[in-house]
Amino acid sequence: MFAARDEILSDRVLDDKIAKMCVTDHTTDSDKQIDLTDEVSNFSLLSALSSQPLVGPVTIENSENVHVGNVIYINNIRVVDNPGWTMVSKDRKPQFPLIRRIEWLAQPSVNPKEYLEEPARFVIISHTATEEGFSQAENVLLARLTQTFHIESRGWDDIAYNFMIGSDGNVYEGRGWNVVGSHTQGYNARSVGIAFIGCFLNNLPPATSLLKCKNLIEFGVKIGAIRQDYQLLGQCQCRPFLSPGQRLFDEIKTWENWNENVTPSNPGV
CATH class of the missing domain: 3.40.80.10 (Peptidoglycan recognition protein-like)
Structure with missing residues (x-):
């Protein structure tokens, strides 16, 4: 499975040999899945998506001005407000905002x-x-x-x-x-x-x-x-x-x- 936007496909002219490419909706958002079937080759797919970086789960913590790179689309962005201190994990104590x-x-x-x-x-x-x-x-x-x-x-x-x-x-x-x-x-x-x-x-x-x-x-x-x-x-x-x-x-x-x-x-x- 490769996650991508359906807009990517609309801008591509795929090889004639690519067949039975099934695009289905996620149940919770407008993203699309490309399901490879029959004669669709990995080479053909990668050629179609070669300029579209695919990014997995990314966690950014306590950072500003983050540069992710040449990314067209990032799924499920969640912004969390810092209430002063945050319990990041069970292994870390909460932190008080101070000058270290x-x-x-x-x-x-x-x-x-x-x-x-x-x-x-x-x-x-x-x-x-x-x-x-x-x-x-x-x-x-x-x-x-x-x-x-x-x-x-x-x-x-x-x-x-x-x-x-x-x-x-x-x-x-x-x-x-x-x-x-x-x-x-x-x-x-x-x-x-x-x-x-x-x-x-x-x-x-x-x-x-x-x-x-x-x-x-x-x-x-x-x-x-x-x-x-x-x-x-x-x-x-x-x-x-x-x-x-x-x-x-x-x-x-x-x-x-x-x-x-x-x-x-x-x-x-």
Whole structure:
């Protein structure tokens, strides 16, 4: 069987020796089938369809501007909208839309990663105490500079945070899920550290960035990286720091699961 459009045949003058070529409709669309019977030779058929490429099932995933080639007709095109993350197969975890390490030119961790033994009990919000980035280009630079500072000046293995959030509304992958960070001494082995890129003593990150942080936490719970009964903390509750900045700290106090009882003198660990 060869799948083809009936229009192909109308533009061809087939060899006189070709006989009994039966064309039948599919039950679900207007495509045609060419059923070879009696004296129809493969050579004659291929001659008739030589300039018409025949394409089997094609799957294109997470791609743009795809060039398929010299194809006249593609059957059963299905466009699937990406809802943010998609379970591609049973063997792959859902993905959260973020800027991955390779995209912000992160250098590899100095030493092998250390992993959490269980889902994170704490979600700790901080800020990077740097300039604020309002474009992806600005935040890529700030993330790269922060990683260099943490490795070369602080002597840490990698950038301190599990994730960073820019004022462009993007999440930037730091150490990632289930990896021990270096953001909050005494809590690192039990927490996910999320840092907003910038300094937020007197102003808030944009609403889109705040929402993206909430969505990231919700996603972490959904995939089992964060406990359902997690405790949300500002870094200033764990260490005597100004981070995440008073204005941002006032904001996260209104978020779900914030624990007001934790202080540097009354730790939650």
